[in-house]
Amino acid sequence: MSRVRVTIRDVAAHAGVSHQTVSRVINDSGRVRPQTRQQVEAAIVTLGYQPSAVARSMARGRTGIVACIAPNLTDYTFASIINGAQTAAREAGYFLLSATAPDAAGFTELVAQLLGSGRTEGLMVIDPYVDELARDIPSEFPLVFAGGGAQSGHPLAHSVVMDDESAALQATRHLLGLGHERIACITGPTTEKCTQMRTRGFVRALSTAVSPPPAEWLVEGDWSAESGYGAFAQLFGADGEKREDVPTAVFAQNDQMAVGLLRAARDHGWELPQKLSVIGIDNIPLAAYFAPPLTTMHQDFAAIGREAVKLLIEAVENLDAPQQHLQVPAQLIERRSTMRY
Amino acid sequence: MSRVRVTIRDVAAHAGVSHQTVSRVINDSGRVRPQTRQQVEAAIVTLGYQPSAVARSMARGRTGIVACIAPNLTDYTFASIINGAQTAAREAGYFLLSATAPDAAGFTELVAQLLGSGRTEGLMVIDPYVDELARDIPSEFPLVFAGGGAQSGHPLAHSVVMDDESAALQATRHLLGLGHERIACITGPTTEKCTQMRTRGFVRALSTAVSPPPAEWLVEGDWSAESGYGAFAQLFGADGEKREDVPTAVFAQNDQMAVGLLRAARDHGWELPQKLSVIGIDNIPLAAYFAPPLTTMHQDFAAIGREAVKLLIEAVENLDAPQQHLQVPAQLIERRSTMRY
DNA sequence: TGATAGCATGTTACCGTTCACATATGCAAA
DNA sequence: TTTGCATATGTGAACGGTAACATGCTATCA
Numbered sequence A, B: 001m002s003r004v005r006v007t008i009r010d011v012a013a014h015a016g017v018s019h020q021t022v023s024r025v026i027n028d029s030g031r032v033r034p035q036t037r038q039q040v041e042a043a044i045v046t047l048g049y050q051p052s053a054v055a056r057s058m059a060r061g062r063t064g065i066v067a068c069i070a071p072n073l074t075d076y077t078f079a080s081i082i083n084g085a086q087t088a089a090r091e092a093g094y095f096l097l098s099a100t101a102p103d104a105a106g107f108t109e110l111v112a113q114l115l116g117s118g119r120t121e122g123l124m125v126i127d128p129y130v131d132e133l134a135r136d137i138p139s140e141f142p143l144v145f146a147g148g149g150a151q152s153g154h155p156l157a158h159s160v161v162m163d164d165e166s167a168a169l170q171a172t173r174h175l176l177g178l179g180h181e182r183i184a185c186i187t188g189p190t191t192e193k194c195t196q197m198r199t200r201g202f203v204r205a206l207s208t209a210v211s212p213p214p215a216e217w218l219v220e221g222d223w224s225a226e227s228g229y230g231a232f233a234q235l236f237g238a239d240g241e242k243r244e245d246v247p248t249a250v251f252a253q254n255d256q257m258a259v260g261l262l263r264a265a266r267d268h269g270w271e272l273p274q275k276l277s278v279i280g281i282d283n284i285p286l287a288a289y290f291a292p293p294l295t296t297m298h299q300d301f302a303a304i305g306r307e308a309v310k311l312l313i314e315a316v317e318n319l320d321a322p323q324q325h326l327q328v329p330a331q332l333i334e335r336r337s338t339m340r341y
Numbered sequence C: 001t002g003a004t005a006g007c008a009t010g011t012t013a014c015c016g017t018t019c020a021c022a023t024a025t026g027c028a029a030a
Numbered sequence D: 001t002t003t004g005c006a007t008a009t010g011t012g013a014a015c016g017g018t019a020a021c022a023t024g025c026t027a028t029c030a
Helices: A008-015 A019-027 A034-047 A053-060 A076-091 A104-116 A130-134 A164-177 A193-209 A225-236 A255-267 A301-317 B008-015 B019-027 B034-047 B053-060 B076-091 B104-116 B130-134 B164-177 B193-209 B225-236 B255-267 B301-317
Strands: A065-070 A095-100 A123-125 A143-146 A158-162 A183-187 A218-220 A249-252 A277-282 A295-298 A325-328 A331-333 B065-070 B095-100 B123-125 B143-146 B158-162 B183-187 B218-220 B249-252 B277-282 B295-298 B325-328 B331-333
Touching (some): A008 A019, A008 A034, A019 A034, A065 A076, A065 A104, A065 A301, A076 A095, A104 A123, A104 A130, A123 A301, A158 A164, A158 A301, A164 A183, A164 A277, A164 A331, A183 A225, A218 A225, A225 A249, A225 A255, A249 A255, A255 A277, A301 A325, B008 B019, B019 B034, B065 B076, B065 B104, B104 B130, B123 B301, B143 B301, B158 B164, B164 B183, B164 B295, B164 B331, B183 B193, B218 B225, B225 B249, B225 B255, B249 B255, B255 B277, B301 B325
Parallel strands (some): A065 A095, A065 A123, A123 A143, A143 A158, A158 A325, A183 A249, A249 A277, A277 A295, B123 B143, B183 B218, B183 B249, B277 B295
Antiparallel strands (some): A295 A331
């Protein structure tokens, strides 16, 4: 059970060489006579030696671990970014340690525990409220923001985000292209950068093609399906009585809210998409299985995670790497929740 | 940028004490005179000292990190377990490092890199195919299996799983209670333990109440919505022509497949749930937003993750902790995809 | 044939903690 | 005063690697 660790010196003794020679063998550094190498390798196998990662970290001053902080690990968007990030990290020879920070205080403590303690070499932050938190991150550590319009003001951070404005623009233009002119928008929390960019894209598309939308057609949600459900009453009245001057299409700033809206419309007996076209953003996994199947802007979350980690590791390995801000484009996935007006 | 680390000896020199006294202060171990403690604490603040986690790991032989391996980090089920696990781990003062293993070879290598290298102190495995992989895990490390019927044959592992058989039993009984007698089942891959247990529960409920189901009413899926969609044709014919002797209700062994089946039925113009009742397992986040809202067995994935990590950490801190196998019950969530026959 | 270079390998220190043990100090009891 | 025993603090050695430098040996060349 509590076996004692086989060390590099045990291997050395067993192979009749010095521990340094063993080190050279396991690291493929320096020249070692083939015969010696063989002896050492045999000893390694015999003793079942595995280098201690901790001792290596100690000696090299590198842990081979990068960290990721997100509000939670469950949400599809976060989980997908993390999944892509983890894969890319491992390909680069790193591990990814993910942790959640429920609030600002927890965030600061987490950063200290992860970076200050030298446990991890860099940090990736996935958080819509990152702007408030960023200042607490000491600027001497490699840092990258991922997802959610995180163009933070942090002086040295890299970032990889979706092109929110352009995605919103495309989504709105899709509705315009179908002949809709009265288009409403369900937004995320207006304090979030991501929401602001998407709203800007929406307003811009509409202003250019028709006219700026009336204020009451911008309904604030909180990204949840419930809030999308609730938006229905705000847009169409509690009874769902459809008046003349009401929107014929809605751009929901994410799929969850879009799905909530669809549910509300169906609960009021509306035929969809005849009576209302709805488009979302994200392309969540079961988007095609709602009624009607959801038209949406596909976000490549895995790519965001991948690119973010690549940038992060580049920063870790070369502290002077130039600051970069990448944008990953979104792509229209046309299903059946939108139709010609 | 590349600042030099402030060490415990720097603090000691600054406070005019020995490094050991500083160690005592930061660990609250041994008695230190209040005045001395104050001096040390002042020096810590002045110099901005933070203990090196790596050096501590080295000296203590403990890293404070436990690992988790899952097929991916995206799937709602895995992500939820991991989320719960991460939270519980942090509460216990540990970090959780998650990694994915696409295949058996990758799994074995991962285990070596995580446990053999001493990087992590214990391992939690979330994997439906765990039985095949378990033998590769050396038995001297704390190990726990979580989710997916993972009652592996590993001699020393703990496990936390859903009570699959009983959940299936309950789901089937719900349909029986509504008057259905012709009930089909869409299973997961039959090689998985989890599938086997759920199928057993299904067959048992049916055998007790009515009679064992005919073989053609057990359709094998792969957990995906697509496979649920495909199951429709197998059960009801490619044209969806409903004959007399066909099932009136389907128990899908997870929500994804249930949702796929619902979609297929709707695509064939079936009115739901009048023409077909469907129940799933999992209670995925948007289950209430499908058409019709999905009746399902709620799984508390977070609890599974939490309990699994608790067991794991117990095993880490006390190697002689008795082996435990927990089962977390599922709970019926009645929505509108099932109705009286 | 001796100086020299280069290869193979060994020696020693170091990374930043904790641990086990040693030592100094103060105070009470003999 | 001496002994003894806390209490407070210091010293040196781990932990298991890597890095820098030292050494021994062989081959090459003047």
